Amino acid sequence: MKFTVVGAGAMGLRYGVLLQEAGNEVEFVDAWEPHVNKMKENGGVYVTRDRQNRHLVPVKVYTPEEYTNTDADVLIFFLKQMQLADMLERCKHFFTPDQYVLTGMNGMGHVKKLLNYFDGSKLIAGTALIATILKAPGEVDFVGKVGAGSMNLANYTEEPDEMTHKVVAELAKANINPTLTTNFQGTLMAKVVFNSVVNTLCTLFEITMGEYAAFEKADELSLALINEAYDVCERAGVKMLNSRQEELDTVNYVSKVANPLHYPSMYQDMSKNRPTEVDYINGYLVDLGRKYNYEAHTHAFLTNLVHLAEHTRQQRQN
Structure with a gap:
């Protein structure tokens, strides 16, 4: 099978490299020219x-304008939410009606953008509980042992077809440990809730996931955010994959066992003075709650705290 990975950052490289090592043909498209140039040079x-x-x-690896191949069976999108709209427009010349799309991006908002270019029957979206770090242009670190991490994914139509099962099989061969569900919104929201706890709190206090989980009141903090997020989802009619306790158990397992030394991606963005995705995670829960006359006060408070931290860092840079 041939894959084109759009967004050769930490996660895009991990998926692409593992799929390539599993015997697939893989090409990468990325807009960060120092990164692209370094990989070409090396x-x-x-x-x-x-x-x-x-x-x-x-x-x-290619820039969007360099890449003209239209023979990919599957396009994989791994970008920051705020980068996706521009990248889709720059890449649309190699999109075809027959291509399937797979994405495991953090936050919410990407599905609506992807549907502007691709038919929903060919969209597969998921959530990746996999830790990876882009250390520098041309340098990536896979966190965890071989086979570490997993992902849940679902068809937008919630009706898996033959191609979907082929994609899942290739992900399994690549040790990405996929689980196919038929609950599209619940699958995506599970990671939003997870990130709204771990990403945000670790970023604000500049700590690893293990350091957060070791705090004696961590479960109390986590449950406050999980309960509020689930209250939002219940009002929005989203059927979650896990119970509230199971979501807490996932936070603890990933933080204590799977990736205790990992700094989440939001922290990596903050530490490098890049915009964070908090508006697409905690902020998304706040906006969704308001559609149903519910105020997610704790998530709103954390969203504003992250923006305050961003603002403070920018002021210090100036």
């Missing part, structure tokens, strides 16, 4: 796993 991307065994993995 003949690939340097990969480490938990900061060890640095080695070069050959990859084919």
